[in-house]
Amino acid sequence: xxFLVCISNVPDTTTKISFTPDNKEFNKAGVQFVINPWDEYAxxxxxxxxxxxxxxxxxxxxxxxxxxxxxxxxxxxxGADDAIRVDAAPADAYFVAEQIAAxxxxxxxxxxxxxxxxxxxxxxxxxxxxxxxLGIPTIAPxxxxxxxxxxATLEREIEGGKEIVxxxxxxxxxxxxxxxxxxxxxxxxxxxxxxxxxxxVPAVGEPARTTVAEFAxxxxxxxxxxIDAENAGELIQLLRSEAKVI
Amino acid sequence: MSVLVVVECxxxxxKKSSLEVATYGAKVAAMLGTTATAVAVGxxxxxxxxxxxxxxxxxxxxxxxxxxxxxxxNAYTKLIATAAGQEGAKVIILANSNIGAAVGSRLSxxxxxxxxxxxxxxxxxxxxxxxVKRGAFSGKAFADVSMSGDCKIIAVKKNSAExxxxxxxxxxVLAFAAQLTDADFADAPQQVVMQDQAGGILLPEADRVVSGxxxxxxxxxxxxIEDLANALHAATACSKPVSDVDxxxxxxxxxxxGITVSPNxxxxxxISGAIQHLAGVNSSKVIVVINKDPEAPFFKAAxxxxxxxxxxxxxxxxxxxxxxx
Ligand SMILES: Cc1cc2nc3c(=O)[nH]c(=O)nc-3n(C[C@H](O)[C@H](O)[C@H](O)COP(=O)(O)OP(=O)(O)OC[C@H]3O[C@@H](n4cnc5c(N)ncnc54)[C@H](O)[C@@H]3O)c2cc1C
Ligand SMILES: Cc1cc2nc3c(=O)[nH]c(=O)nc-3n(C[C@H](O)[C@H](O)[C@H](O)COP(=O)(O)OP(=O)(O)OC[C@H]3O[C@@H](n4cnc5c(N)ncnc54)[C@H](O)[C@@H]3O)c2cc1C
Numbered sequence: 001x002x003f004l005v006c007i008s009n010v011p012d013t014t015t016k017i018s019f020t021p022d023n024k025e026f027n028k029a030g031v032q033f034v035i036n037p038w039d040e041y042a043x044x045x046x047x048x049x050x051x052x053x054x055x056x057x058x059x060x061x062x063x064x065x066x067x068x069x070x071x072x073x074x075x076x077x078x079g080a081d082d083a084i085r086v087d088a089a090p091a092d093a094y095f096v097a098e099q100i101a102a103x104x105x106x107x108x109x110x111x112x113x114x115x116x117x118x119x120x121x122x123x124x125x126x127x128x129x130x131x132x133x134l135g136i137p138t139i140a141p142x143x144x145x146x147x148x149x150x151x152a153t154l155e156r157e158i159e160g161g162k163e164i165v166x167x168x169x170x171x172x173x174x175x176x177x178x179x180x181x182x183x184x185x186x187x188x189x190x191x192x193x194x195x196x197x198x199x200x201v202p203a204v205g206e207p208a209r210t211t212v213a214e215f216a217x218x219x220x221x222x223x224x225x226x227i228d229a230e231n232a233g234e235l236i237q238l239l240r241s242e243a244k245v246i
Numbered sequence: 247m248s249v250l251v252v253v254e255c256x257x258x259x260x261k262k263s264s265l266e267v268a269t270y271g272a273k274v275a276a277m278l279g280t281t282a283t284a285v286a287v288g289x290x291x292x293x294x295x296x297x298x299x300x301x302x303x304x305x306x307x308x309x310x311x312x313x314x315x316x317x318x319x320n321a322y323t324k325l326i327a328t329a330a331g332q333e334g335a336k337v338i339i340l341a342n343s344n345i346g347a348a349v350g351s352r353l354s355x356x357x358x359x360x361x362x363x364x365x366x367x368x369x370x371x372x373x374x375x376x377x378v379k380r381g382a383f384s385g386k387a388f389a390d391v392s393m394s395g396d397c398k399i400i401a402v403k404k405n406s407a408e409x410x411x412x413x414x415x416x417x418x419v420l421a422f423a424a425q426l427t428d429a430d431f432a433d434a435p436q437q438v439v440m441q442d443q444a445g446g447i448l449l450p451e452a453d454r455v456v457s458g459x460x461x462x463x464x465x466x467x468x469x470x471i472e473d474l475a476n477a478l479h480a481a482t483a484c485s486k487p488v489s490d491v492d493x494x495x496x497x498x499x500x501x502x503x504g505i506t507v508s509p510n511x512x513x514x515x516x517i518s519g520a521i522q523h524l525a526g527v528n529s530s531k532v533i534v535v536i537n538k539d540p541e542a543p544f545f546k547a548a549x550x551x552x553x554x555x556x557x558x559x560x561x562x563x564x565x566x567x568x569x570x571x
Binding site for chain 1: 342344352361379382386393432436438439451502522525529535547550562565569
């Protein structure tokens, strides 16, 4: 079984978001970048399934410029066998999907795993686009993934419940908790990661279809109005008469 | 060249988020000088579909194929693509739900359309330029995105467009056959399992949410959260550590790595207000924080606050809501 795990390079979850003075770009100064938290589920589950089968390979793929390589190495340290970086800024979801689809086709991967969504752009769309480009099913978001031979059984989260879905390879799935307990690299992993292959390939396909004209921060809150715990019921009056939400 | 609106139905009813989407679509149609047509997915009932007139929809396409009851990505995508072709639609509006975004992304490739998900406002249309505002950085920011090309697909975030109700207006419901075949249903789910929702209210769509954190001390105390939620007709939610230790089910976990909610009222009980939690709730209209620590960071993001013990405050709030009658 050949697994392709797509990882995106995103600001750490504790990042205070700010933009360049013209509000056109995210201000990267001082920001720590990490593997997108949801992609860690995809990576760990691929490694677990490979280990359980006793055969197979796990390739990680990132569409990004050279500054993403520390996180690609981290994925190799966690247990991926090799890596591919498509050398281009991830201009938009469509552009990223084209790159992933091209790599997936070229390498004839059986299982393409992604995260539920990127925490920077929150598209929740790359997996669907890749599935359509390759003409294969996409299961998103999946909270459980088991494999028996070429057949996968997944649990897909829907609003208010879940679906049990069975598909044959090849397929795309986007992963989220509680699929597995994401692994962290150990010392041996970090050592071996240095020598694992990381191939850099050029971008293909058509340009992006969307561009960010401007970023903005949410409006600031006015400040909190405190109500004495002794008269907690007063809060309910205020929610009705002042805030008008009940 | 109408605007096509995808409405999700369950148990015969149009989902609340789809009423919002219908209103949004009708407004976009008005901006473009055309009308809005809806296409129904899920278990739809023609009588309820006709009521989409109240949201400004003129016409509803209804394919009575029973297998459309459950979400099947290929079948839904083909249905909507066929409807878009028939209507000559160049703008397609869906809910930013697990269904809407999944179908929208496949459709965007099939129809060579540009796609924006997580959209929070009506588009700005200026000559050929088409710009939408969408949430980014997991609720920490917004991005104005220009969409290129002839065809556009917009997935509207829940609770960001208010559903309008013009009583008495009805839409024409037309039978529609997308000629779906067995192959289109090949990836149909084997089984669909619905959870028990507190009071039957789905968290992602809820107008009001009562949420508990580690300050609630243990799952045995959730009755206090549920009592207030029931009194307010609210959904229940929790912080990540609470679902990590299985005090509450995972689907209640809100935040940067859980779900993002934007209700009118979010009441946080015994939650400290970590940046990852705030990211999931800070587009709520009114935030109430109950915490015994006056220094808890959540107070900075709150509109109303009570510095106090949840075990003392929550029963008082529930009693006060019941007293409103
Ligand atoms: C400087 C800069 C500017 C940008 N400007 C724009 C812009 O103007 N418009 C725009 O749409 N996007 C822009 N982005 C791209 C954005 O950050 C995303 O990488 C891209 O749009 C896909 O994100 P998404 O949220 O749509 O992905 P989702 O659909 O939410 O991601 C789902 C999954 O797809 C996989 N995936 C996503 N991105 C990658 C990747 N790069 N490599 C490998 N796998 C990936 C991951 O497994 C992820 O969990 C910009 C990025 C940078 C760095
Ligand atoms: C990668 C990453 C992603 C994350 N994603 C999320 C996410 O999506 N969502 C999320 O919620 N967290 C997330 N977190 C975790 C986050 O950092 C916090 O640890 C978490 O939100 C804290 O949960 P809490 O507020 O319930 O608990 P605590 O931080 O322990 O806070 C408990 C609060 O209860 C108060 N309290 C205690 N007893 C009482 C009482 N009797 N009455 C009133 N108040 C009381 C305390 O004063 C305290 O403020 C993430 C962390 C990481 C590293």
